[in-house]
Amino acid sequence: MEIPGVTINRDLDTEDMVVNIGPQHPSTHGVLRLITTLNGEVVKDMEPVIGYLHRGKEKMAESRSYFQYQPTIDRVEYLSSFYDHYAFVASLESIAKLKVPKRVEYIRMITMELNRISSHLLWFGTFLLDLGATSPLFYAFREREEIFKLFEDLTGARMMYNYYRFGGVTQDIPAGWLDQVRKFIDKAPKMFDEYEAIVSKNPIILDRTVGHGLMTKDQCMEYGVTGPSLRACGIAQDLRKTNPYCVYDEVDFDVPIATRGDVYDRYIVRMAEMRESLRIIRQGLAQIPGGDTAQVNAAKKAIEDAKKRGETPEELNPDWLSMGQKVNLMVFKPPAGEAITMVESPRGFLGCYIISDGTPKAYRCKWRGASFSNLSALPSLMKGHLYPDLMAIFGSLDVILPEVDR
């Protein structure tokens, strides 16, 4: 309860105040309710109440075919829904033993990393909004908008993409899209510099974030905290590195970590992660099999010509020419079996566990969202802090409520 610089006269006859923060509150990022006991402005106790956004996503999977369920996955975590799709699709692929073309995996990796940047940008804006700085939000949205434009060109949607399919993606990337991505990642570092110049050394921000909300490694283990919050404590746990999925083992990147595990470290780790994502995208763009769509189309045409000449097209038919195996989506029946895929979403481990009984519907679908575990660590982090620190600490965990409630 003791915090440096604040002394409380215990002889005074004071009464604790129970403040019900939320479910409607500007800083709870959705509908979270925090029953907070305040002594003056010092938080004595806190109890998060969740469930206001429960839509029964897991139960929905049992009453719909896999294909019908797919559009609703976007709403599990709407800020980085490519990850949810990947976890779902990859689980099914491993049950059905579908082979995924390399080009598709590269497209998935590029889109996922772009999504990580957009998610972190939104976090950056709202986190500083919680600290009281209004402008960074608009600057973050400026760049986020450019990423959304890229996604819109690719999938037709800005936030609810529904782009991945079992064994592939819906369609190949549009012509010139890779160049647009390249253009974006060329100018993005300059924009990140701009943010860091105004935020990272700001004395008010330093004073509000450094040393606040300290999280120990043990605490992370106890609560199952993952993602940047875990890496801010000095544990280099990143699924992309430790058990690579997709094609992350073919690209070179670092896992940024910090040591103290306070609010500032979580901020620094996320900012560094955005730059690492840019690195991954840059390599992905260079390594994507088949290159740009024009080249793919030219290769396709060459195969057509070869077929006309009566040559054997098998040798000329590399796997990057297809966008995945042809699966009849409406009656897609994976064999009985179960699989779990864990991916490193911007918030931490995101898992999708599917039990298939051989019918077009899942027998059971379980989501493991990082936000839920990260949120459960909040009360222990908050004890003894001031009320305004609540916003900084809660904001730094990057909790997204639809993922908590599902």
Add this chain to the structure above:
Amino acid sequence: MVPAWLTQLLQALHLSIGPELSLVLWGIILFTGIAILGQAAVIFMVLMERKVLAWLTQRKGPNRVGPWGLLQTLADGVKLLFKEDIMTTGQDKLLFTIAPAIFFLPVFVLYALIPFTDKLLAIPLPTGALFVFALSSISVVGIVLAGWASNNKYSLLGGMRSAAQAISYEIPLVLSVLAVVLYTGTMNIQEILTAQNAPFWKWFGIWLTPVSFLIFLISSIAEVNRIPFDLPEAESELVSGYNTEYTGMKFALFFLAEYAALFAMSALTVIFFFGGYYSPIGGTLCHTFGWDRAFESAVNLPGLGQLMQQFEMITWGLLKTYIFIFIAMWLRGTLPRLKPDQLMGFSWKFLIPLSLINIFMVALERQWQDTNEVVYGYLWAFVLVFGIGGFCWTMSRFFTRKLQARFQS
């Protein structure tokens, strides 16, 4: 001074109300005019704030209602006027209703004490500089009452924060002006201004007490509850702070009064530190270059030159005031919010000691001028370097150390 035309008018109406009452009448007439002017300034400021913030954040700002969104504020005002006046259970009806008025009135009385020109001043008080701050500290009572009467925990926290903040920042605010008062030897605002009737490098904010000016600028932003000191209504923490429960015209009163207070504080900054309504070369431009006399003789209308001078004074005063309003908006677009403990610490540990050293320095400077003994000059330089400089250096080192310690923990 009651103008001759008012006395003649009263005589023509066969009203004999005596010199004191007619002075009061003239004060009321002037104050009404100034209040209308102030209201117009506030309406313009709301739009300006939105445009400036939009410009700082790469947006367009209001541009639908009227040309360049000029009528946006009026439209908002009309909307607020027609809003339902919501009262929830458990509220103290009387306090809840008068709290906005208590917040609003002192701010507008402030306008009566601000000289817009050497003639346009509703109440020329000999102790104006003191009275101004007495008034501005009353308005915080309105915030505390609003927080208490709302029956809302966020409002209560906002009200309490506001009280603590007002107490902490009134002191450096008054101490920084005390330096000016000490130097000029008067509390009469117009005499303080007359002392600054000189080229701009002789304005107090530039050559005499730049430290005072900075303290005053920081404290005045805290006094009008703006980012980075907007703790009483910290929207990300306290939803909307003390005015969470307010709707309709009661909310509009809070809203108007906040901007009016910002205008008043910026005007006071200009008056105490930046030569008020005088032009950057002292006096008025049109009088210095003889334009008013030339124009008057050309048009052959006596009194026109006077009028030109008055208008030029209003223009200079408003121009400088709006520069400081812009600075406040700029800060709002740039800085995050402080925490209550940081806010208190900054005032008590930094601003108040600094302003005490500063007052000492100004006293030495005054003594130096009066006695013309160079020993006071040496002392003055000593205090400047080791007092102000040393204190700032120590504090910044202390702050860096504190952060470093936390960085290492």
